[in-house]
Amino acid sequence: MRDSVQEILAAPPEIVGIELPPASVKLNLLPESWRRRRLQLARQAEWRKRLLWVGGAYLAVLLLLLAYLGLLRFQVGRLDRQIARDAPETAFVRAAETNWKALAPAIDPHFYPVEILLHLFESLPPGGEVRITAYNQSARQISVDGEANTAALAYEFFEKVKKNPELRIFQFDMAAPRILPNDHAQFRLEGRPR
Template sequence: MSGFQLKRQSGHFLRFPGEEAWETWTGASGEQLQLTPDAPATTGGVAAVETLAFDSSPFWLLLSEGSADAADAVSLRWESLGLASEGQAKPWVHWTVAKSGKRMLIATVALNGESMLTDWRRLSPEWFEPSACLLPLPPDAITVWKELGRFVAAFTHGPRLLHVTTLTSRSLDADAAFELRDLHAALQAHGFAEAVQTLHIWTHSEPDFAPQLACLFEAADIIKDQRPAPVLPAQPSGMLPAEMVHIRRQKQQRRQRVLLMAAAAMIYLAFFGAWWASLSLRETRLLRTEAVLAAAQPEIDSVRETQQQWMDVEPAINPDLYPVELFHQVVSLLPDEGIRLKEFQVNAERIVISGEAASVNMATLFRDKLFACVPLQRYSWNVPQPRIRDEDNRAEFRAEGTLTGGATGHEAQ
């Protein structure tokens, strides 16, 4: 039974097949259970599977040098009858009834798939037991009671349950008495049953049922009584329907999926938690930097103001920016003849030079000297292509320089 562990606890919730409906019993293993009709149906507990869901097949097992394995023999017997145990499912149970010389009488019951306990998926019992195995059956007796509208007969050999079955009769009348006689005779024919000492009737019967039983079982006493309370065994039998294995496997898979989702959620939270912590740290650093800048802002403003003042007076104190000096630098680039200046404008940020050259080559040479002049490299020059006049083929040129503070960048078109 690896994979599914049974929970051991002091109190149990038992679902037991009553005469017409399921009953709820509570109590501890080995003790008298209490009928609790108003108890809500809870998950877990014990499911007493009704006799209709079982086939019973007692047999004699030959002991050879004490090496016979009853469990293997029971498995082979049910497999020969067409039943099989798949995986962790255990659809049958067995127990020893008696020993005689080198033979051992084995009683066994197996699930046939006809259980009326259809809410296993909802209740998810912890373990399963045959209902007949939970009742205190009288020794060497035939006991009759009712489960979910069907009559059940149990045959005991000494104090142990030998055989249990659901009667075909739908009422306890003379026909049901003959059916019990035939069942007992078949058990005797195989050497399973002894003489019946008592006949116990734990449910309502027709008027002709008991007299007919007295005629068929002359040596047996007939006792009418109420069905006693079920008693849970100290240890589970280990029975586990295949359907329940499937249900538990599905629950285990769902549990694993939930754990995986929880782990993914934890990773997700950890990732975004770290991300949020990183953002918080960066924000803290940014706020600290802003605080430092805010504290230094008066000093920064003072430096900027001073810088602006220097920039304002620079044209007056920097010789390189004097209009006369700039004009001298431009004129020094002119050849002795061939170029004539027509315009020279200068202000704090801009110089405009225009003129005419004897040829395009002379205008281009002037442009190259203008770009290469170191004192004039604090200007960014834009020099379009010279325009050639039709009447005398002289080249008119124009150059515009913008003060950039020392960075060089020229554009010739």
């Protein structure tokens, strides 16, 4: 190849050194105010982009919230329609429940007057010194009036009634017995279901 170059140029070729380009120094010939303005515009564009992302996210959350509220409103309406549709059956069930609750004392053997009287007589102290003079029972209350030879016997009867396991379904109260002129004690027991 050297020979062909020598023939063309009619001079002997010399090895040429390859020069490196000058150092990469950017010549910035723009005025300083233009550079600041360009930087300011770049920052504004970046902030606009950020604000658009934040606004879009806010709008998306707002739309999701509105969709959720619409869904809730739809479900509430559906439940209201179901409640209105089931109202007659619900009223029937509530009326039946009220009737059964009213009948409960009459159906439950623990509330039978004969059973309660039997357990009261089982609680009487021996010797016939305590007598039951009146017995009243309603659906929610029992009252027993009686007379004992002494106030101590009236309290003894009260304690036996409270301890009787068959009468534990009631909570009994007794006021202080009234002492009669013949030194007998007149008492009144009142019991309410627990």
